[in-house]
Amino acid sequence: MNPVKKTYILAIESSCDDTAAAVLENTLVLSNSIASQKIHEQYGGVVPELASRAHQSNIVPVVDQALKKAGIKKEQLSAIAFTSGPGLMGSLLVGTSFAKSLSLGLGIPLIEVHHMQAHILAHFIKGASTKKPEFPFLGLTISGGHTQIVKVKDYFDIEIIGQTLDDAVGEAFDKSAKILGLPYPGGPLVDKYAALGNPLAFPFSIPKVKGLDFSFSGLKTGILYFIQKKTKENTNFIEENLNDICASIQYTIVTILMQKLKKAVKQTGITRVAIGGGVSANSGIREALLATEGTLGWTTYIPKFEYTTDNAAMIGIVGYLKYKNAEFSDLSTVAKARVSF
Ligand code: KG4
Ligand code: ZN
Numbered sequence: 001m002n003p004v005k006k007t008y009i010l011a012i013e014s015s016c017d018d019t020a021a022a023v024l025e026n027t028l029v030l031s032n033s034i035a036s037q038k039i040h041e042q043y044g045g046v047v048p049e050l051a052s053r054a055h056q057s058n059i060v061p062v063v064d065q066a067l068k069k070a071g072i073k074k075e076q077l078s079a080i081a082f083t084s085g086p087g088l089m090g091s092l093l094v095g096t097s098f099a100k101s102l103s104l105g106l107g108i109p110l111i112e113v114h115h116m117q118a119h120i121l122a123h124f125i126k127g128a129s130t131k132k133p134e135f136p137f138l139g140l141t142i143s144g145g146h147t148q149i150v151k152v153k154d155y156f157d158i159e160i161i162g163q164t165l166d167d168a169v170g171e172a173f174d175k176s177a178k179i180l181g182l183p184y185p186g187g188p189l190v191d192k193y194a195a196l197g198n199p200l201a202f203p204f205s206i207p208k209v210k211g212l213d214f215s216f217s218g219l220k221t222g223i224l225y226f227i228q229k230k231t232k233e234n235t236n237f238i239e240e241n242l243n244d245i246c247a248s249i250q251y252t253i254v255t256i257l258m259q260k261l262k263k264a265v266k267q268t269g270i271t272r273v274a275i276g277g278g279v280s281a282n283s284g285i286r287e288a289l290l291a292t293e294g295t296l297g298w299t300t301y302i303p304k305f306e307y308t309t310d311n312a313a314m315i316g317i318v319g320y321l322k323y324k325n326a327e328f329s330d331l332s333t334v335a336k337a338r339v340s341f
Contacts, residue, residue, distance in 0.1 A: 032312060055090075177189055201247065213260075
């Protein structure tokens with residue numbers, strides 16, 4: 001039997017406010033380093049100009065750390081994979097330029113990776129979840145910038161069958177948290193407080209959107225008006241009810257996501273469902289999805305926390321899959337702020 005050829009991919013992710021680098025030996029993650037940018041907290045959201053500057057300072061140390069942790073020398077690398085889009089242009093440019101220069105310097109292939117494809121294909125990282133999805137499966141990709149339901153027929157045959165018409169679900173979490181005076185990014189905090197509250201304490205309305213599409217801007221406005229009204233009556237309303245408010249917001253968002261997922265399963269007849277993207281770290285969506293295994297007979301794929309929010313390991317797995325197909329980019333490739341599959 002031929003031994004499996006060892007491929008070492010250095011992956012770089014810089015699409016938003018995390019500078020990340022990882023080294024993969026085939027599908028195995030050897031290192032997964034990340035420098036999160038704290039600077040945005042005080043502004044209540046990502047400031048693009050500050051994000052690109054921070055990427056500039058972080059990229060060399062983060063790549064260096066990823067190589068050291070992996071115990072791999074630059075000369076051993078087979079290829080460089082990087083996020084070419086979608087994302088913030090200034091942020092993408094830092095990773096793109098760095099990846100191009102390194103591939104040129106080392107004389108090894110350059111592989112561009114679509115950020116949202118990576119969130120889905122993260123499931124193929126060795127040990128990413130308890131089981132590997134079988135094709136075809138449905139993917140719910142939920143992050144700070146995207147909300148999509150996709151039909152994954154093969155690694156690189158992914159069809160978007162539903163998406164948000166306005167805000168992304170991560171924005172709904174973050175903006176609701178901001179209304180409550182919580183720091184950015186508020187999603188994980190809403191999740192934390194929600195665990196202690198009553199999800200039925202404050203009913204928020206579920207938007208009526210056709211087909212498999214989503215809308216979250218109405219929910220955000222509904223929450224804003226509700227909080228304004230309640231704090232006028234009682235200035236301590238938020239402090240006194242924070243857990244219940246967060247639980248109610250999370251319950252509403254999870255209900256919206258699950259309603260559409262159920263519709264997608266019915267429409268396609270596919271009962272294998274995977275989640276990906278930063279919001280897939282949310283305990284409410286994880287529990288609701290897992291529960292369908294017993295109640296509806298679905299097979300669900302829930303990634304480990306380190307592969308949900310932005311990370312470079314997910315870029316590395318796509319890099320590896322493309323490397324096997326010799327799908328390389330040349331140095332004329334550019335960063336793309338908006339790009340479809
Ligand atoms: O995938 P990601 O790291 O970056 C983008 O590509 O956007 O997603 C970040 C988003 C943020 O909106 C953050 O608040 C949300 O994921 N998030 C969560 C949780 N952890 C991260 N939202 C709800 N509950 C969580 N536990
Ligand atoms: Zn992301």
